[in-house]
Amino acid sequence: MTRSRTSQPDNQPGSRPDEPPVCPRHPDRVAYVRCQRCDRPTCPQCQVPSAVGVHCVDCARRSATSRRGARSLLGGRLVSDALVTKGLIIACVTIYLAQMAAPALGVRLAFVPAVASSQPWRFITTAFLHASLMHLAFNMWALWVLGSALEPVLGRWRFAALYALSAVGGSAMIYWLASPTSSSWWGLTVGASGAVFGLFAALFIIQRRFGRDTTTIVGLLALNLVISFLGAGISWQGHLGGLATGALVATLYAWAPRDKRTVYGVWGTAGIAIGLVGLILLRAGLA
Numbered sequence: 001m002t003r004s005r006t007s008q009p010d011n012q013p014g015s016r017p018d019e020p021p022v023c024p025r026h027p028d029r030v031a032y033v034r035c036q037r038c039d040r041p042t043c044p045q046c047q048v049p050s051a052v053g054v055h056c057v058d059c060a061r062r063s064a065t066s067r068r069g070a071r072s073l074l075g076g077r078l079v080s081d082a083l084v085t086k087g088l089i090i091a092c093v094t095i096y097l098a099q100m101a102a103p104a105l106g107v108r109l110a111f112v113p114a115v116a117s118s119q120p121w122r123f124i125t126t127a128f129l130h131a132s133l134m135h136l137a138f139n140m141w142a143l144w145v146l147g148s149a150l151e152p153v154l155g156r157w158r159f160a161a162l163y164a165l166s167a168v169g170g171s172a173m174i175y176w177l178a179s180p181t182s183s184s185w186w187g188l189t190v191g192a193s194g195a196v197f198g199l200f201a202a203l204f205i206i207q208r209r210f211g212r213d214t215t216t217i218v219g220l221l222a223l224n225l226v227i228s229f230l231g232a233g234i235s236w237q238g239h240l241g242g243l244a245t246g247a248l249v250a251t252l253y254a255w256a257p258r259d260k261r262t263v264y265g266v267w268g269t270a271g272i273a274i275g276l277v278g279l280i281l282l283r284a285g286l287a
Contacts (some may be wrong), residue, residue, distance in 0.1 A: 006225055025057070072259065074206070074253055084160050085147030089140050092192060095128045096110050096136050108187040111171045112239075113178040117284035121174075124246050127167035129190035139192045146199035154204060159254055161269045162202055166246040170194020173241025176283050194238040197224070198246020205247060209254040233234020247268060 023031040023043035031041035036053035048060035055063065100105045111126035112119075130136035152160040171194065180186040204217045225243075228236040249272060256264035 037063075037168055059081055061173050066244055070126045074153055074155075074158070074256075076153065076158050079156060082144075082151040083146045084156050084163075085144060088147070088163065088192075089143060092128050092130065092136065092140060092143075096130050097132075101127060103275070106190060110190045111174060112188055113175050114180075114185050114187060116171075116280075117287065120280070121172040123168045124164060127195050128170060129258055131190055131191070135191060139196055142196045143192060143199070146196065146203055147286050150199060150202055150206070154202075154253060158269075162198060162246060162249050162253075165269070165272055165276065166198020166201075166242040167192070167195035168273075169198065169245025170235075170238035170240075170242035172276055172280055172283075173244070174235060174237045176279060177237045180287055189235045191235070191238070191270040193235070194242030195246075196241045197248070200224070201243045201246035202250035202253075204253050205250040225234050228249070245272070245276070 015130070020030045021032060021034075023029045023041055023046055025046050026043050028044075029043040031043040031046075031052060033042055033044075033047060034040060035042050035056040036050065037055055037059040040056055042054065042056040046057045048057055050060075087249065095105075106129050109122060109125040109162035110129055111122045117124055123151040130139065147159065147163075150162070171189070173194075174189055178187075200217065200221050202220065204214055207214045209216060225239070228234050228239045249269070253265060253267040254259075256268070
């Protein structure tokens with residue numbers, strides 16, 4: 001009986017058993033290291049380190065593409081860490097240290113209803129200022145706890161939008177409830193509390209959306225609201241405005257149709273931002 005044998009062209013690099021393996025992308029380079037996924041030889045230039053061994057550039061690219069396509073429960077891109085949350089905390093701590101070095105910075109960035117229309121940046125910059133180390137520590141702890149839970153679910157840009165809109169919403173509520181004939185019109189307000197209350201509201205709504213227990217959130221939220229209304233020197237107006245804005249934004253994100261979450265997220269966020277600007281301009285016209 002005659003056995004048939006398939007032969008490979010002699011001019012193909014690495015085709016003979018006695019020839020060393022070569023990189024498919026660089027046939028002139030010997031490569032003894034193989035990709036952990038496709039088992040092809042890969043030269044040092046084409047090697048991409050992974051958790052176990054190395055991947056070739058083709059497998060690494062396919063893996064990255066599949067990760068980018070993965071989505072969270074609310075349609076945001078899956079993230080492995082709370083990068084925006086960490087960035088916000090670093091920004092608040094850095095600005096607090098700058099306040100200690102230059103106290104006039106707080107005066108220029110804090111929210112003051114009397115100058116809000118001519119210095120609109122104060123609506124957001126006030127959320128990065130703090131009156132004391134204890135004030136900063138409590139807000140940063142709450143931001144870390146809430147942000148670590150919300151950012152992976154919402155995705156980076158939705159979470160950043162939620163935080164920013166809640167901060168502006170808190171300032172807008174202060175603006176509307178301050179009277180030009182009272183001392184509150186010239187009072188300075190600082191702190192990330194309005195934005196943090198917006199995160200509290202968002203976590204409650206998202207937990208309810210997916211049928212999860214909200215007892216702890218309700219208890220913490222109720223306690224903080226009581227402190228807001230009864231505590232001295234606390235801007236309950238800013239807390240209430242942040243809470244209401246955060247609830248509105250979270251409702252939009254949580255209840256958007258599955259197949260239109262990106263469209264609802266982008267245009268809904270823009271609509272809420274425009275609405276806040278409209279309310280601010282209306283209040284400025286009435287002042």
